[in-house]
Amino acid sequence: MFKDNEAMRTNLSELGEFGLIDHLTKSFEPKISSTVKAIGDDAAVMDFQSKQTLVTTDLLIEGVHFDLAYMPLKHLGYKAVMVNLSDVYAMNGTATQITVSVAVSNRFPVEALEELYAGIDLASKLYNIDVVGGDTTSSTSGLLISVTALGVAEKEDVVYRDGAKSNELLVVTGDLGAAYMGLQILEREKQVFKANPNSQPDLDKYTYLIERQLKPEARKDIPPLLKKLGVKPTSMIDISDGLSSEVIHLCKNSQLGVNLYEDKIPLDPAVINVCEEFELDSTTIALSGGEDYELLFTITQDDFEKIKGNPNLTVIGHMAEENEGMHLITRANTKIPLIARGWNAMNADDEESEEKKD
């Protein structure tokens, strides 16, 4: 986990700023048919035929979004891609290309950036996307990654946040809360490591949680699965900030209320166990944890039979009229108002935050 990156050190200045981007991307071969020209001109050129074009961007900053004490650079590169692809899948689209800009201070050797780009390359191979552009520049402090993802979808397939109707079913993919608890484990181990650098942490039983934090997978499989099942969601969003804030977004965008059932929220047993260990409420973690990169969507009641029993999909509630409000129905069958608390806010005070970046 706490890898020694000091083994080889080629100073960034040995390659120069312009030589660096060439060095890092020279093995990137375009493989998608819509990529006409990738890296190597003023702009990349794509031919999406008659399809609609999707674009989304995210910025990851050292000390704000990641801590290199426990985030290996290869994982970071991989995750930076996932965070963006997830937004394309949340439109029911296919991700096709990315651009990657990196700002880096001189404390990083070339080998560190090679690791970062190895993660980006791995993600692009597994998710069948091309890296078509980018920028590498020096930074006065720390590491920063800005990724922009492009994708496509047939016009009739695009799913927005605002199409849900009252009484429709609220569905979530996968399970929730694991990424946040993975972060708690890593933070704890960092403190242990600081106190005793020779300690050998036994993290085997936390493997799933740590992987969800360090190497999340975007739900590339969901748009084709839904197509195969003959289901078009009426609204969709990706879960980056925690279930409750995303549910609230769907409600606000569609001008609806919701009833969300606590006992339906999908939790991995590892989350339940580690929440007990940390004396945290697993429902709270699922609602506010964030970084799960699952998809949340609504379907008509008629489509229920089509998704019933699918292990990837869980119905967790139903939409209601706006004036009925947004509620969580607890296991004890009490109805409490749903509030949004992003994962950044969890360790802070109780301040309500109902906005979300795009």
Added chain:
Amino acid sequence: MFKDNEAMRTNLSELGEFGLIDHLTKSFEPKISSTVKAIGDDAAVMDFQSKQTLVTTDLLIEGVHFDLAYMPLKHLGYKAVMVNLSDVYAMNGTATQITVSVAVSNRFPVEALEELYAGIDLASKLYNIDVVGGDTTSSTSGLLISVTALGVAEKEDVVYRDGAKSNELLVVTGDLGAAYMGLQILEREKQVFKANPNSQPDLDKYTYLIERQLKPEARKDIPPLLKKLGVKPTSMIDISDGLSSEVIHLCKNSQLGVNLYEDKIPLDPAVINVCEEFELDSTTIALSGGEDYELLFTITQDDFEKIKGNPNLTVIGHMAEENEGMHLITRANTKIPLIARGWNAMNADDEESEEKKD
């Protein structure tokens, strides 16, 4: 010039990270017909019909690419957009949308970011593009802007860097070297201001140079002008790093040599004057200055009559066979090898740098 930004200070935390992006972009109304969905969903959606899609991205970092001591934030926002649009025009395309991500430390009040976004907004209005997405996040130090621009072009109109042929004419738009000399003026005034904060600089005679540095304009007019003249360039690139490095790029991408004529390089009289004042050689400045955001392209000899006499376009040389090499023909009619020195390298040593980011 040295504006007092301390007049109003709303702390960033008063709006919160998610509230901030909403606040900054709430007045941004989509106006381009290809924008189907701008800000407000997981990804923006565009419909480019059968046109090809162009994408390019650039990162600007405080202390590396700009100095807020003399760069007003509104100008910075404007320039961050221009830098990207220039790359789209260099493909002979039309810029259509941008995404803007900003990382900012707490030392900036909300009003500072409003200034930055006012510049972005002004650029988007004047250049007829939509801001369709972005991200605002905290930074551990300084200000950083990452812009990605999208554009379109008919397949048959796209111009790459590799299409030039021997004997074709090398053409440049506008004039060169002014942005670099504007920077020299600003750097000098910064030193004067440090020594005596009450000094009132008289910068009137440097207006053109300073504007070229602080508020560059991308050559949106050139692709339609060329279309109107019935000229399709055989290769094209934008001049961000200085004429010589861009000429070398066209040569290398097209596997050609070049003869560039010193006496043809277009210089504004203000550049000539200020170069004398600074005891700098104006040809060197034009060749290596950078940040001009003009376009450099090649045309067939047959097209010369079509562009002849156009005040926007200057023939500065002609392409040659690769084995003839890349040369500058001086006013004294001597032939010297063309070497690339980016503007960053100018104040450093003589190290050769022939690479360029995309």
